[in-house]
Amino acid sequence: MKPQSSLNALAHPQPSPLLPMAPNQSNSFVNSILANWIDGILMLTEDGQCVESNSLARSICDRIAQDYPCINQLPEEIWKTCQVLIESRKDFPNHLIIAESELKLKQSHDHIRIRVRWFQLSHQADPHILVILEDQGYSNHNLAVTETIRYDLSPREADVWTLHRLGYTYQEIAAELHIALNTVKKHMKNTYAKQHLVSMLKESYPATLAS
Structure with missing residues (x-):
């Protein structure tokens, strides 16, 4: 879709074209x-x-x-x-x-x-x-990269998780990566299990120090 030059729906003045920063x-x-x-x-x-x-x-x-x-x-x-x-x-x-x-x-x-x-x-x-x-897609992508390292995800788990973070449905992930829907579900299940394990280890760490 090409940008439109005018819209009658707006009563306020029309914005000017976007300008790069002036060398001031x-x-x-x-x-x-x-x-x-x-x-x-x-x-x-x-x-x-x-x-x-x-x-x-x-x-x-x-x-x-x-x-x-x-x-x-x-x-x-x-x-x-x-x-x-x-x-x-x-x-x-x-x-x-x-x-x-x-x-x-x-x-x-x-x-x-x-x-x-x-x-x-x-x-x-x-x-x-x-x-x-x-x-927010850029922010979510960076978050997915951090979580890939934190949860020690496999390359394919990382691919699936990144698309999940970007808002893709399971069906869309399967189509994007050319894998079966059940494979997507398996990778997501593994990722959630790794998240849970890291969370449990994090909670038990202070107790270990206290003992």
């Missing part, structure tokens, strides 16, 4: 942090102009665009979350509000967590909208 000498430190941040970062003005974005944010937006409509490259669901933040300031002017939403992408099985909040670049400047895009 005074903001080089901030730009360096944002460019290397583990999450996608967008910086928007209140009227929807994109003034900064890191490469991960642009990549995530491209993936979202495969399943959801966009306005000038910015997914509509992200802008809707920004609108919640903008409207909330009228109702709660003295409170720090963080608007959140989640998207499940059909084609990639990814889960994207969207968090938006006000961000003051300087005392003189108007506040900007900071959009943080967390690729």
Whole structure:
């Protein structure tokens, strides 16, 4: 699906195309942090102009665009979350509000967590909208790698467990790995058994020290 240039459903100003970080000498430190941040970062003005974005944010937006409509490259669901933040300031002017939403992408099985909040670049400047895009699939993949080591999973158990962490059903795991459904169930059963064993050893360790 190609990004749409306009959507009549939105009454607020349309966001501008996503821009890479400008080589501003005074903001080089901030730009360096944002460019290397583990999450996608967008910086928007209140009227929807994109003034900064890191490469991960642009990549995530491209993936979202495969399943959801966009306005000038910015997914509509992200802008809707920004609108919640903008409207909330009228109702709660003295409170720090963080608007959140989640998207499940059909084609990639990814889960994207969207968090938006006000961000003051300087005392003189108007506040900007900071959009943080967390690729929960990436986080879950890292968790699966850690658990593979912790539970001493076999390579095939690790493959099955990683897809399970990414939200695949047993049937989808079987299709992805070209194995039987019963094989998936067997690997999952073995993994849960190893988890239980590690948990039992962890609980018994303090008692062993006490004795």
